Amino acid sequence: MCGIIxxxxxxxxxxxxxxxxxRLEYRGYDSSGLxxxxxxxxxxxxxxxKVDNLSExxxxxxxxxxxxxxTSGIAHTRWATHxxxxxxxxxxxxxxxxxxxxxxxxxxxxxxxxxxxLESKGYKFYSETDSEVLCNLISELYNEDIEEAVVxxxxxxxxxxxxxxxxxxxxxxxxxxxxxxxxxxxxxxxETIVASDVSALVQYTKQVIYLNDNDIVTINRDEGVTEIxxxxxxxxxxxxxxxxxxxxxxxxxxxxxYMLKEIFEQPEAITNTFxxxxxxxxxxxxxxxxxxxxxxxxxxxxxLIFACGTSLHASMLGQYFxxxxxxxxxxxxxxxxFRYRNPIVEKHTLALAISQxxxxxxxxxxxxxxxxxxxxxxxxxxxxxxxxxxxxxRGIYLHAGPEISVASTKAFTTQVMVLLQMxxxxxxxxxxxxxxGVKLCQHIESTPELIREMLKEAENIKKIALKYKDxxxxxxxxxxxxxxxxxxxxxxxxxxxxxxxxxxxxxxxxHGPIALLEESVPVIALANDVDGKDKIIGNVEECKARKxxxxxxxxKGDEEVKSLSDDIIWIPEASAPIAAILTTVALQLYSxxxxxxxxxxxxxxxxxxxxxxxx
Ligand code: M6R
Numbered sequence: 001m002c003g004i005i006x007x008x009x010x011x012x013x014x015x016x017x018x019x020x021x022x023r024l025e026y027r028g029y030d031s032s033g034l035x036x037x038x039x040x041x042x043x044x045x046x047x048x049x050k051v052d053n054l055s056e057x058x059x060x061x062x063x064x065x066x067x068x069x070x071t072s073g074i075a076h077t078r079w080a081t082h083x084x085x086x087x088x089x090x091x092x093x094x095x096x097x098x099x100x101x102x103x104x105x106x107x108x109x110x111x112x113x114x115x116x117x118l119e120s121k122g123y124k125f126y127s128e129t130d131s132e133v134l135c136n137l138i139s140e141l142y143n144e145d146i147e148e149a150v151v152x153x154x155x156x157x158x159x160x161x162x163x164x165x166x167x168x169x170x171x172x173x174x175x176x177x178x179x180x181x182x183x184x185x186x187x188x189x190x191e192t193i194v195a196s197d198v199s200a201l202v203q204y205t206k207q208v209i210y211l212n213d214n215d216i217v218t219i220n221r222d223e224g225v226t227e228i229x230x231x232x233x234x235x236x237x238x239x240x241x242x243x244x245x246x247x248x249x250x251x252x253x254x255x256x257x258y259m260l261k262e263i264f265e266q267p268e269a270i271t272n273t274f275x276x277x278x279x280x281x282x283x284x285x286x287x288x289x290x291x292x293x294x295x296x297x298x299x300x301x302x303x304l305i306f307a308c309g310t311s312l313h314a315s316m317l318g319q320y321f322x323x324x325x326x327x328x329x330x331x332x333x334x335x336x337x338f339r340y341r342n343p344i345v346e347k348h349t350l351a352l353a354i355s356q357x358x359x360x361x362x363x364x365x366x367x368x369x370x371x372x373x374x375x376x377x378x379x380x381x382x383x384x385x386x387x388x389x390x391x392x393x394r395g396i397y398l399h400a401g402p403e404i405s406v407a408s409t410k411a412f413t414t415q416v417m418v419l420l421q422m423x424x425x426x427x428x429x430x431x432x433x434x435x436x437g438v439k440l441c442q443h444i445e446s447t448p449e450l451i452r453e454m455l456k457e458a459e460n461i462k463k464i465a466l467k468y469k470d471x472x473x474x475x476x477x478x479x480x481x482x483x484x485x486x487x488x489x490x491x492x493x494x495x496x497x498x499x500x501x502x503x504x505x506x507x508x509x510x511h512g513p514i515a516l517l518e519e520s521v522p523v524i525a526l527a528n529d530v531d532g533k534d535k536i537i538g539n540v541e542e543c544k545a546r547k548x549x550x551x552x553x554x555x556k557g558d559e560e561v562k563s564l565s566d567d568i569i570w571i572p573e574a575s576a577p578i579a580a581i582l583t584t585v586a587l588q589l590y591s592x593x594x595x596x597x598x599x600x601x602x603x604x605x606x607x608x609x610x611x612x613x614x615x
Contacts, residue, residue: 002079002091002105002613003027004183005200006164008072008174008221009191013037014058016193017075020200021051023250026258026404027197028609029077030085034058035092035101036073040168042101043067046090051077072174072221074164074194076103079609082111083128093132095139096123099168100146102138104131105196106160106181107614114156130159138165146170147218150177154216154231160361160613164194177216181613182359182387185209185217185225187240192219198243198383199250199402206243210385212236241385249401257602259405259496263588264455267448269410270581272399273417274444283437284428285421289396290378297429300350303330304375306338306366307354308612310408310491311415315354316484317580318419325440326426335362336615338369345373353379354419356403356411357611358386365615367391380418382411396422405603406610407496409588412488413451413581420444420577443575453572454582458589464551464567465593468522474499475513475523475548476587477506477539479532481580486526489587496605497595506532506539517546524590526583527564529555530576540564553583 005020007013017034032054033046045061047053062068076091083089091103108114111130114137119125123136134157142149146167154161160180167173176183176194186193186201186208193201198208209225211217215236217228229235255261277286303322305315315332322330333343335353339362345351351370355363358381367388370377379392382400389395398414421444428437468474474493478486483505490503504513506525517523523543527536543550544564552565555573562568569586571579595602 003077004196006074006194013073023200031090032077033090034075036070038066038070074103088127093135095135102135102165105162109159172221174219178211179213183211209238262409267451269400271448273414278441283434285425294429301348305352306333306335310412311354313484313488314415321423325423335366339365345375351375351377356382358383358388359611450572461589462593469597473521474501476503478526482526492591517548519547522549524551527552
């Protein structure tokens, strides 16, 4: 999704802005641009495609020009919503007077009405975007005080925004504001960096302020953040927080792609989810973030989970865990459906939002809907300080570290791990015995080592991936805990390799999709030695009878299934929930190697964005 970086300080702004844009690339975008303020002159450049195209333009156009020495500016990566990915539609947008330059994330819903009004006053528009309308609206309301003009304009807009802007009449100021789209202010030494994502500013400072919805901030070059106020111009105070990860965590660290690095980080990431959170003596999880007594936990009589994409697949495993370990009725909801259905939220229902980014628009809207209906809403997020983390009453952070690759990997496995710990904790307040709890704690603790063992299979998985890379269709089938894993495996393959991959419950094959099976359609069957294995063997026979090549995932040493497959990925022996995690890791590697072999842009797949902040 779109990204913002802005700077005001003492250093050449264009360098910081371009570097920031590179850090935002992982979010997905199709054009980029920047404005620097050279004394009282706005200099803007925009380019379609990669940030490198913009960088080239900067070098060609501004060689030895004062623009290169300018010490404030704004920049943007755009993921097209209104209008094609063209240079005209790229940000920053400049108002008709040429004084104001603005970057915007989000969607102004009433932009058509505002545009018509402005056109009737003689304004001309050079793009199809809602953002250019906002820029001119601010211009229309400008009367020698840019801060006041922004306040008045934001009162008139409906929709969402994260914005940063500069005005050539007031070159010592930079203004930012948010509603529904994150804005973070990084406080440096004699410099301030504004970004939509911590990764773009962590190189310069770890001291940050997360703006809340409706906050507006004015930043002066010398004094930094002078005041934060809301849309009614009432002063608000926001805490300065410390970012708990560094630049190294956001870099590739010798790996060819972020995705591969993040796959290999999983043993450590999983360890971080349970470090200090397990009580092996009592066979339970601690989860102090929830701050709940057993009495309160026992009162919960249903868990409603909502999420999107990969997080939805992790939620499905969570549902099984709540049912199996805590005997708690539990439902998984597509967040986008939950918000528009009329969901029934009874007394003592716990609503659980699961999101890596903590910014997904549909999940956030579901949080708000569940709150409106009186539910207790908790969050499971990775990004600290994200909107969902802040809007939910209680929560557990995943502690997976920054996930840069658009394809989610370590977020999934850490989500599953945290859900397992929740089920353990809830279960111990219900029917789960101490000895069963201790056993589950031991399984959780053994996971990082088992993942390391799994990762040693990478070369073997790569060989299989190379054999199947040219097949354009593929099915993943699973049962029980392996069903969500099949869905996740298929999602991973399609998003990064553009192969048409479908995840199905193995039993559903016969209800339609089996019609598609033939020699050119391989089936990846998750036949691990856990509940459901016997049945899936029958399903594999059905696939073979239709001449589909079969790749199996199977438990190491399970020679019985070997003869059924054309190729086999061995998974270390583990209990069912841990086997689900290990199998996911194997499928992540498979997708990765297929995508690399097909020459795809693994970390930034076409059309995709890291965090989907629009509906
Ligand atoms: O940040 P979230 O977990 O809320 O994101 C949800 C989905 O957009 C995300 O998981 C998406 O499906 C990934 N690209 C999958 O790899």
